[in-house]
Each structure stands twice: as structure tokens, then as C-alpha cells.
Amino acid sequence: MSELTSPATGTRLHPRPQLTRERWDDLCGVWGFAHDDDDRGLDERWFEREDVFDQSITVPFPPESRASGLRATGYHPVVWYRRTVEVSPEDHTGRVLLHFGAVDYRAQVWVNGRLVAEHEGGHTPFTADLTSVLVPGETQVIVVRAEDDPHDLAQPRGKQDWEETPHAIWYHRTTGIWQPVWLEIVPRTHIQTLRWTPDVDRGRLSLVVRLNKASRQPLRVRVRLSIRGTRLADDTYALEGQEVRREVELDPVRYRAGRKDLLWGPRRPNLIDARITLLDDDDNVLDEVGSYTALRSVGVRDGRFQLNGSAYYLRLVLAQNYWPESHLAAPSEDALRREVELVKSLGFNGVRIHQKVEDPRFLYWCDRLGLLVWGEMANAYVFTTEAQRRLTREWLEVLERDYNHPCIVTWVPVNESWGVPDLEGDPAQRAFVRGLYELTKALDPTRPAIGNDGWELVEGDILGVHDYALDGDTLRERYHSAEALEQTLKTVQPSRRNFYLAGHHRRGEPVMLTEFGGLSHAPSESERWWGYGTLPDTDALLARYEDLVSAVLDSPVIAGFCYTQLTDTEQETNGLLRGDRTPKLDPERVREVTSRVSRAVQHDVLQEIHALADERRLAQLRAQGQEEAVAED
Incomplete structure (x- = not known):
């Protein structure tokens, strides 16, 4: 196997950035x-044959995309992949794991003609242990069958179109x-897994380390934490069974003195690097992984979103994270980082990933930047029943995979009434x-969630309103006061749907x-286009963007917004x-509009000032013994 490196050591970004090992192929x-x-x-046992593989594809790009080399956009519900790998003899002393980041939608995997994995769910990872099926001294053959029925509407598919040609707001498929x-x-x-839970108030990190199996011998887990090269903790814990749960306490004096330099947020994305080592009783290293975490809390209180205990105004942009040449797959590692940088350059502090579970490497750059x-x-x-089963099971895998990312601050399992078209009339759908x-x-329990x-x-925990009013005056009329x-919300029904049930x-x-927003700049007459509202040129588009956002x-x-959308x-x-x-527009001008201080923030600041003034006045009145005046105040 080649020795490609993880983020901790250098040149390549590991496909799973929060649980890395230096050796991966x-x-x-x-x-x-x-x-x-x-x-x-x-039936014809293609998993044992080579002759049927009459085309080539560039993985990980879907066959519908140009980047794959195929651009096969028609109906192809079943596809097969095949490749060979070499595994050196010394590698047989451990376990050989084959990892898939995501295969849409249903996957079966064979190695050397033997079934090693089956998985259902187009956005979540799975792993096959190949150890028992490897043939020493031979080239190993991997075969994958993927089933993605475009007409199966019970399949969690997001914005992948069930029609052959994309229409309205749906796109080419990613099979x-x-x-x-x-x-x-x-x-x-x-x-096998790590689970980090920050405790900002106490300056601690809860850690769960889980092994692939319970050990028959006593083991220990060493945890080393550092930030920008400075050590925060170096602790060792006994492990009995399959997992250990511990609270890692940071130095309280350092935490109080340098709290701002330790907390994570968009302006200061402070990440804590972690090294987790599995040791036997003789201090022999059995396994070691790299990871990272952050001290960050999120929640809601008093009608405001809270970040690290303080009200925080959300300026999100709707991100389909879809590329013309590669569809849901990113065209490169650099493209993932560039996407994050573009969002920040426009003045937004967050994204709402829409109808997609993003690549962990994108989340890594959100964490890092x-x-x-x-x-x-x-x-x-x-x-x-089948749709409910599929979505629930895959959503559980999403929550497990992405729990550790500090960048994720809210969970949304259902958009609008997608997949639940009769919420008002059907109690089962509401349930x-x-x-x-x-x-x-x-x-x-550490993050806000929105059912739909x-x-x-x-x-x-948050009331998310979709309102595609086409002018600022309408938005001002609707949201100028409580x-x-x-x-x-009760009578206007911005999306022509009841907001409250x-x-x-x-x-x-x-x-x-x-x-909100969804403004389109009409392309040439020969092109297809779609938008919630269309402007004739870029000057008009910028003026309307400023009108709506202002x-x-x-x-x-309004405690925050999400503008539709980042990219065509x-x-x-x-x-x-x-x-x-x-x-399309001057990024600096867009940034100025997007990042202007909101009246809601000013309102919060004024309330705090008034509250402090009231407290001082009450203290003065009490000191003067004016109990009646205190009662009135």
C-alpha cells in the first residue's frame, strides 16, 4: 500500500478528516x-467476471457527469464497477478495511468473488473488512454493484430528478x-469511532473512544490535546470492554485567561488537535489516530440563536453544492475549500446545505476556516412505510457521522413538506x-433541530419561514414588528401554505x-432558466438583492436569514x-450588503443597555430605602 498522509502530517486531505491514520491507499x-x-x-455472476466491464469510469464521479468520462444521463438503474489492488504480505498481519464515502443508493461489494458488504443509503459511509477474503500473493479484485432506481420516489433522493431531463428545481442524477x-x-x-462533546461552561471535553471489539487484555487510551502547538491535556485512561468514556478537563487557569483564544466561532475558528493512542499494559502502541475537536456551544434562548452563550445573528446562504461537471461530487479537494472561501467572501457566516449530506472534507474546511x-x-x-424506514435509518447514520463537526449548528431532517405532502390532514405524517x-x-441534545x-x-427549536416576496417593501410590512x-405567520401565509398547524x-x-430571494438574472433566450423572480441585468439584480437583504x-x-442561493x-x-x-455581482458590494449590522442585533444591544441601567437604578433606590419606587420599577 502507498503511504498517503492525513491532514496531521501533510500533503493530502484524508477522506475522513476526524479519524485519520497515516497509512491509507x-x-x-x-x-x-x-x-x-x-x-x-x-444472475450472471458479474462479480466473478471481467469481460462484461466494457467501459471505464473515473471514480468518484457519477456516470451521469462529464468528469466521470461517460456523461450517461439516461435511465440506468443498475451499474457495476471493477478494479484490482495489490496488498503486500505484511499488511495481512492486521485488518484490511475498504471504505466508501458514499454510494447512491444501494450497494453490494465483492472482493475476489465473495460478498463483503451491503449498504443502503446514498449519502452515508460504509466499510468492508476484507481480511478473510484476501488471497496471499494474488491481485485482489474489487467489484461494486450500485442500484439507483430513478423512478423510486420512496428513496431519499434530494434534488435528483426522476425525469430524464432536469426540470424546474431538480437536477441530473448522481448514481x-x-x-x-x-x-x-x-x-x-x-x-473504530470517537465522539467529542464540548462543555464550554466548565472548560471540558467529553470523549467516547470505541474499539472494533472488546479486548480480552487490559488496555489504556492516551489522549493528547493541543492548540496551535501548545499542549492542553495529556491524559491516560484505563479501558475495559469495548469503549471508554471520560471527561478531559483543560487547565482551568489557562481556560479562564484565554477563553476567547480557545472557543470556536466563524471569526476565530479555534480547533483543538487530538492524538488518541491505544496502548497495552507494556506501553506498546496498538493503534493511533489523529482527530480534532473544538470548544463551542449552540442553542436558542429569548428568541435568538446562541453561539457560545451569546446571541448570534445567522447570515446563511442556501448551498446546493452541485458542480456542472461532477454533480453532487466535488470536482477536486481544492473545490471544497474554495466553496467555503467563496461563501465567506460574500459576507455570509454560514450555509444551509440543501437536500444533500455533504462530503466530510467540505465540513472539515468549514471547521477549519x-x-x-x-x-x-x-x-x-x-x-x-418504506420511505419512512429508509429516511430514518440514513438520518441516524448522518447524525453519527457528523456529530463531531463544530461547524454544524442545526439539524433539519425534513425540508418543507417534502415526503410528507399532507401534514395538515394526516396525523401519521405529523407524527x-x-x-x-x-x-x-x-x-x-447539544444542537437545535427543526423537524420540518x-x-x-x-x-x-427554530421557526424557519420560506418567503419569496419579490420586493423589500413587502418583507418590511410582514416583519417590521412582533x-x-x-x-x-397566522394569516398571510408567505408560501401560500399555513405556517402553524x-x-x-x-x-x-x-x-x-x-x-428568501431566489432572484434570477435571465440568460440568453437560447438557454433554459428558472428562478423565483427575474431581473433584466446585473445592476438590477444587485439593487434588488440589496433591497431584500436590507x-x-x-x-x-428576525433572528437570521438564509438567502437563496449561492450558485446557479x-x-x-x-x-x-x-x-x-x-x-455575477461585485463580491465586495455583496459583502457590504450581507454583513451590515441587523436591527435585531442593535435591538438586543439596546435591551442589554436598558437592563443594566434599570439594575443600577434599582440598586440606587434600594440603597435609599425607597421600597415603593423599587416595586413600581
Whole structure:
């Protein structure tokens, strides 16, 4: 195996940045490929054959994309991949693991003709242990079958179109392998997962280290934490069984003195580097992984989103994270970093990833560069028992995979009423959304969650409103005061849908415009285009963007926004950037508009000033013994 490095040691970004080992073998590149439109491959045992693989594909790009070398955009519900790898004899002393970042939608994997893995879910990772099927001294053959039925609307598909040609707001499909594939050699007993939970108030990090299996001998786990080369902790814990749970306490004096330099946020994305070592009783190293975490808290209180205990105004942009040449797959590692940099350059402090579960390497750059993320699930389009089962199971895998990323600050399992089209009339659909919300909160109580975002609210810590009003005056009328806000939500119905369902009672949740704008700059007459509102030229587009965003920022009751959208995507031409990521508008001007101080923030500051003044006055009155005046105040 080649020795490609993890982020901790240098040149390549590990496909799984929060659990890295120095030795891993990148299997992206050219694979053999075959369409199986008649679904004959299983019966004909293609996993044992080479002759049927009559095409080549560049992994991890989907076959529908140009980057794959195929651009096969028709209906191909079953596809097969094949490649060979060499595994050196010394690698047989440990476990040989084959990792897939994501295969859309249903995958089966064979090695040397033997089935080693099956997985369902197009956005989440899975691993196959190849150790028992490797043939010493031989070239190892990997075969993958991926099934992605474009007509199966119970499949969580996000914005992948079920029609052959993309229409309205749906795009070309992403079938099969679309995230990295890699091999990794690990010890027979090894670290399988890490779970970090920060405690900002106490200056601690909760850590769960789980092994692949329980050990019969006593083991110890050494945890080393540092930030910018300075050591924060170096502790060792006994491990009995399969996992150890411990609280890692940072030096209290250093934490109090340098709290700002330790907390994570968009302006100061302070990451804590971690090295986790598995030791035996004789201090022999059995396994070692690199990771990182951060001290960061998020929540909601008093109608505001909270970051590290203080009110924080969210300026998000809707991100489809779709590339013309590679679809849901990023065209390169550099493109993932560049996407984060582009968002920040336009004045936004976060993204709402829309109908997609992003590549962990994108989340890594959000962690590293300081960009907030709303994590969302790709939804199905029908409400059936099978659709519920599929979405729930995959959502659980999403929560597990991405729990450790400090950039993720909110979970959204359902967009609007996608997959639950009769929320008002069907109690089962409401129960499903409520159940997803409660399940999310049970598995991750550290972040806000929204059961469904946009309209027909069932349950959520934040009230996300989708309002595509086309002018600022309308937005000002709807959101200029608390009374106007309530009137809007109860009777105006911004998306021509009821926002509140019967029986809903406000609990002081923050209200955010989580979709608005959607302005399109009409391309030439020969091109297809789509948008919520169309402007004739870039000057008009910039003026309308300023009009809409300024109206939202003028509201004292809106706690944050998400503008639709970052980039043009297929026929959707309502991006601030074109599909190739070139700007339509002057980025500096967009940044000025986006980052202007909101009236809600000013309102919060004034309230704090008034509260302090009131406290001082009460203290003075008490000191003077004026109890009646105190009671009046």
C-alpha cells in the first residue's frame, strides 16, 4: 500500500478528516464500468467476471457527469464497477478495511468473488473488512454493484430528478460512487469511532473512544490535546470492554485567561488537535489516530440563536453544492475549500446545505476556516412505510457521522413538506416529523433541530419561514414588528401554505427567514432558466438583492436569514455565483450588503443597555430605602 498522509502530517486531505491514520491507499481513479439496464448481473455472476466491464469510469464521479468520462444521463438503474489492488504480505498481519464515502443508493461489494458488504443509503459511509477474503500473493479484485432506481420516489433522493431531463428545481442524477474510496490497514484491535462533546461552561471535553471489539487484555487510551502547538491535556485512561468514556478537563487557569483564544466561532475558528493512542499494559502502541475537536456551544434562548452563550445573528446562504461537471461530487479537494472561501467572501457566516449530506472534507474546511452549517437530509417524495424506514435509518447514520463537526449548528431532517405532502390532514405524517425531531434531540441534545423547515411547522427549536416576496417593501410590512410577524405567520401565509398547524403554541423560538430571494438574472433566450423572480441585468439584480437583504436586516424580530442561493445549478439561475463559481455581482458590494449590522442585533444591544441601567437604578433606590419606587420599577 502507498503511504498517503492525513491532514496531521501533510500533503493530502484524508477522506475522513476526524479519524485519520497515516497509512491509507486512495482507490479513486479509473475503474472498469458496466451498465446493467436489464438487471442481469447478479444472475450472471458479474462479480466473478471481467469481460462484461466494457467501459471505464473515473471514480468518484457519477456516470451521469462529464468528469466521470461517460456523461450517461439516461435511465440506468443498475451499474457495476471493477478494479484490482495489490496488498503486500505484511499488511495481512492486521485488518484490511475498504471504505466508501458514499454510494447512491444501494450497494453490494465483492472482493475476489465473495460478498463483503451491503449498504443502503446514498449519502452515508460504509466499510468492508476484507481480511478473510484476501488471497496471499494474488491481485485482489474489487467489484461494486450500485442500484439507483430513478423512478423510486420512496428513496431519499434530494434534488435528483426522476425525469430524464432536469426540470424546474431538480437536477441530473448522481448514481453510484460519488465520494472517495480508500483502503486502510488497521490493527486487529483498533479504534473504530470517537465522539467529542464540548462543555464550554466548565472548560471540558467529553470523549467516547470505541474499539472494533472488546479486548480480552487490559488496555489504556492516551489522549493528547493541543492548540496551535501548545499542549492542553495529556491524559491516560484505563479501558475495559469495548469503549471508554471520560471527561478531559483543560487547565482551568489557562481556560479562564484565554477563553476567547480557545472557543470556536466563524471569526476565530479555534480547533483543538487530538492524538488518541491505544496502548497495552507494556506501553506498546496498538493503534493511533489523529482527530480534532473544538470548544463551542449552540442553542436558542429569548428568541435568538446562541453561539457560545451569546446571541448570534445567522447570515446563511442556501448551498446546493452541485458542480456542472461532477454533480453532487466535488470536482477536486481544492473545490471544497474554495466553496467555503467563496461563501465567506460574500459576507455570509454560514450555509444551509440543501437536500444533500455533504462530503466530510467540505465540513472539515468549514471547521477549519469558520463557517456555520445547517445539516439537512435528502428527502423522499412520497409518504410510505418504506420511505419512512429508509429516511430514518440514513438520518441516524448522518447524525453519527457528523456529530463531531463544530461547524454544524442545526439539524433539519425534513425540508418543507417534502415526503410528507399532507401534514395538515394526516396525523401519521405529523407524527413522523415529530418523531424525527425527537429522535434527533435524543441522539444529539447539544444542537437545535427543526423537524420540518419552511411551512406547516410540526416541531422545532427554530421557526424557519420560506418567503419569496419579490420586493423589500413587502418583507418590511410582514416583519417590521412582533405584531406584524405574528400576523404574517397566522394569516398571510408567505408560501401560500399555513405556517402553524392547528394546536401549535409559540414557545419563544427564534424566527428566521430560512429561504428568501431566489432572484434570477435571465440568460440568453437560447438557454433554459428558472428562478423565483427575474431581473433584466446585473445592476438590477444587485439593487434588488440589496433591497431584500436590507429589509430583512431592518427587522427587529428576525433572528437570521438564509438567502437563496449561492450558485446557479443546472437550469436554476438564481445564484449569486454562476455554476462555474464566477461572480455575477461585485463580491465586495455583496459583502457590504450581507454583513451590515441587523436591527435585531442593535435591538438586543439596546435591551442589554436598558437592563443594566434599570439594575443600577434599582440598586440606587434600594440603597435609599425607597421600597415603593423599587416595586413600581
